[in-house]
Structures are given as C-alpha cells and as structure tokens.
Amino acid sequence: MRKKRYFSISADLLQGGKPSAIDLYVNSSTVQGRDEFVKIHHRFKELSQIEINTYVLKYHQLYVLESQRKLYLREVFGREDLxxxxxxxxxxxxxxxxxxxxxxxxxxxxxxxxxxxxxxxxxxxxxxxxxxxxxxxxxxxxxxxxxxxxxxxxxxxxxxxxxxxxxxxxxxxxxxxxxxxxxxxxxxxxxxxxxxxxxxxxxxxxxxxxxxxxxxxxxxxxxxxxxxxxxxxxxxxxxxxxxxxxxxxxxxxxxxxxxxxxxxxxxxxxxxxxxxxxxxxxxxxxxxxxxxxxxxxxxxxxxxxxxxxxxxxxxxxxxxxxxxxxxxxxxxxxxxxxxxxxxxxxxxxxxxxxxxxxxxxxxxxxxxxxxxxxx
Ligand SMILES: [Fe+2]
Ligand SMILES: [Fe+2]
The missing domain is CATH 1.10.3210.10 (Hypothetical protein af1432)
Structure with a gap:
C-alpha cells in the first residue's frame, strides 16, 4: 500500500466559524525521522476560532493530506482578505x-x-x-x-x-x-x-x-x-x-x-x-x-x-x-x-x-x- 503523504500548513491561515474543507493532523511522533500523523479535526465539521487559537498555541505545525491539497488551495485562494x-x-x-x-x-x-x-x-x-x-x-x-x-x-x-x-x-x-x-x-x-x-x-x-x-x-x-x-x-x-x-x-x-x-x-x-x-x-x-x-x-x-x-x-x-x-x-x-x-x-x-x-x-x-x- 502506498504511504500517505502530508504537507504542513500554518494554523493562522485557517478560517474559523465555518466547516473546514480539509482534515487536520498533527505529528505525534517524538522520534526524529519517524512521523506519526494523528487526525485532530475532521473535514466538514465546523472549526471555531477558539479551536484555531488553541492549535496555534499548542501545536508547532499542522498537517494536511497531500490528496486534500487542492481543496486547501481552493479555499485559500478564494479568500479576499489574503x-x-x-x-x-x-x-x-x-x-x-x-x-x-x-x-x-x-x-x-x-x-x-x-x-x-x-x-x-x-x-x-x-x-x-x-x-x-x-x-x-x-x-x-x-x-x-x-x-x-x-x-x-x-x-x-x-x-x-x-x-x-x-x-x-x-x-x-x-x-x-x-x-x-x-x-x-x-x-x-x-x-x-x-x-x-x-x-x-x-x-x-x-x-x-x-x-x-x-x-x-x-x-x-x-x-x-x-x-x-x-x-x-x-x-x-x-x-x-x-x-x-x-x-x-x-x-x-x-x-x-x-x-x-x-x-x-x-x-x-x-x-x-x-x-x-x-x-x-x-x-x-x-x-x-x-x-x-x-x-x-x-x-x-x-x-x-x-x-x-x-x-x-x-x-x-x-x-x-x-x-x-x-x-x-x-x-x-x-x-x-x-x-x-x-x-x-x-x-x-x-x-x-x-x-x-x-x-x-x-x-x-x-x-x-x-x-x-x-x-
Ligand atoms: Fe541550468
Ligand atoms: Fe536556471
């Protein structure tokens, strides 16, 4: 089975108060070079600003599945405030x-x-x-x-x-x-x-x-x-x-x-x-x-x-x-x-x-x- 690929995103680019278009993951591994991705937010579920603020404080980096990159980019490029x-x-x-x-x-x-x-x-x-x-x-x-x-x-x-x-x-x-x-x-x-x-x-x-x-x-x-x-x-x-x-x-x-x-x-x-x-x-x-x-x-x-x-x-x-x-x-x-x-x-x-x-x-x-x- 092909290994799943992830890419990192900046938590402060997430938008609160609406359902997320992507699943969010963190890397829970403490061993360098060995990644273990754990899902912390499911797509389609509403993402609140409080949750985003917590992610920013708590996690060094958030990750998204490579297969959802297009969804992520579509959402980001559609934003008029950026x-x-x-x-x-x-x-x-x-x-x-x-x-x-x-x-x-x-x-x-x-x-x-x-x-x-x-x-x-x-x-x-x-x-x-x-x-x-x-x-x-x-x-x-x-x-x-x-x-x-x-x-x-x-x-x-x-x-x-x-x-x-x-x-x-x-x-x-x-x-x-x-x-x-x-x-x-x-x-x-x-x-x-x-x-x-x-x-x-x-x-x-x-x-x-x-x-x-x-x-x-x-x-x-x-x-x-x-x-x-x-x-x-x-x-x-x-x-x-x-x-x-x-x-x-x-x-x-x-x-x-x-x-x-x-x-x-x-x-x-x-x-x-x-x-x-x-x-x-x-x-x-x-x-x-x-x-x-x-x-x-x-x-x-x-x-x-x-x-x-x-x-x-x-x-x-x-x-x-x-x-x-x-x-x-x-x-x-x-x-x-x-x-x-x-x-x-x-x-x-x-x-x-x-x-x-x-x-x-x-x-x-x-x-x-x-x-x-x-x-
Ligand atoms: Fe060259
Ligand atoms: Fe060149």
Missing amino acids: KDAKKTEIMKNVAIDHLKLIFNSQNEKEGENLFENDVMSCRDSVLEMIEFIENKSLRQMQKVLGEVYTHDSYTYDHSVNVAFYSIIFLKFYRPHSSKEELLTIGLSGLLHDLGKRKISTTILNNPGQLSDEQFNQIKKHPEYGEQLMGACSCSGISSKMQRAITKVILEHHENVNGTGYPSGLKGDEISLYSKMVAITDFFDAITSYRSYHEPLSYESALVLMENSVGKKIDKKLFDNFKDCVGGVITKGNTFLELPDDFDPCQPTNVLPFKKREPKYIKKDINQNRKVKKAA
Missing part, C-alpha cells in the same frame, strides 16, 4: 515542496530513475500555477515574487520563478496557447535544472567563484536532466509534452550564437521553448533577491539583457519579452553586459559585469590615432 503576496508565498511553497520530492526521491528509491509520481506532483503544481496566474502580468508577478521570502536553496526558488515567468511569457507571445502548451512550458521552467539532482549541493549553493572542475561538473546538468526526463515513464503527461520538456532541460544553456553548452547549437537549432526559458531564466537570475547579489530593477535588467541579444538570447523573442514586461525601457546602464557564459542557474555573489564599449567610441579613438600620426 493579499496576493501571501497567496503567492503559499503557491510557491507548494511548488517547492513538489520540487523537493523530485530532487530527493532517489534517496528513497532504487537507482537514479525518475518516477511517474515525481512528475505528477510537479504537473499538479504547474496546473495550480496556471490557474493562480490567471490574468496576472509579468510585472505584477515579479513584484509579488520579490516580496516572497523563501528559505530554500537557489535551485528550488529560481526554478519556481522561472516556471511562473515562462507561463506568462508564452501566454503573451501566443495568446491562444492551449492548457497543454502552458503546462509544457511551465513544467519545462520548473524542471529545467532537474539534472542538478546529480550534483553536490555544496557546489550548487556556492555563490562564490567555482573552480574549473566544479564548473565542468555543473555543465553536465543539462545532459543528466535529459537522461532522467527522457527515461521516465510519465503517464501523466503526453509523450509529445515529455519530448518538449526534455529538449528544454537539455538546451536551456545553449546560446543563439553557438557559444553555449552542451552542443553549441545555434539559432533555430534550439527549440522555441528552450529559447523562451533561456530568457526567463536570465531575467529571474538578475532581478531576484536571494541574499547573494542585489537584484536589478526590471528596467536595468532589460537593458542589460538587450546587450546579450544575438549572443545569449534571441532578438525576436526578447523584443516580445520586453513588451510582455512593460514596453519601452529607457532606464539602465547601456555600457554593461554579462559574458556569454554567465550562468543564470547558479547563485552569484556579485554579477560578473563587463564593460561594453560602444562601437562609435572605438571609431573615435582610431580616428584620433590617425590624426596624431598624420601630425
């Missing part, structure tokens, strides 16, 4: 919980295989994201994600943001995208760094300079991810969807000028979704605050990204992305750019800016030299 930032935080934590399952599942199971249930959990999470995003703009989402603080590793935090942005970007680029297409790009964003499951967390969470050997290890993650996703017997998603997601996992570090890895693909050799995720990946890396580097404003980020057009990112798609984020951008330092090998999937202490000399300045200098020689 701010968007709070709802986003809940949504993001749900997605991170699912990512943790997929990244840590090899510890519980034999081998390194990716299992159907791992992907199903992430699929559910992306479906919830699609519903949650509704008509939210990318700017609204970026603002609200900036207010959400999570304690989790860079990979999880970043992957969830990339999923949110990629869904919104595709909705903007192709307004009539089907739910299956939105699910495909959302899952691609959420799982783009899946291959990092095979890389040591000390390397992954190191925001400093990596050694060549460490960087070479990191560079293997697209291929590791492709192997995991490609070999999964995921009945919860179509084979077409699985192929598209696997491509993004493999290609998200390819640059349109052919300087990326693992294959040095160029332009249209790279799939559309891979190029879109490369843009949202870049955008999140430089606009999110994660206690490493200071985030850039969205205007500065877009100006900086503009300087990587034709190198790291595709021009037509980026023009579209700029419109998606907020139209004409005039602020920002046009003399800075990030190197073609900048890795948005890694935490960074300091963004590795390099100065970009505009062509007309070089021309002026050469002209001055000619004038001096002639003199």
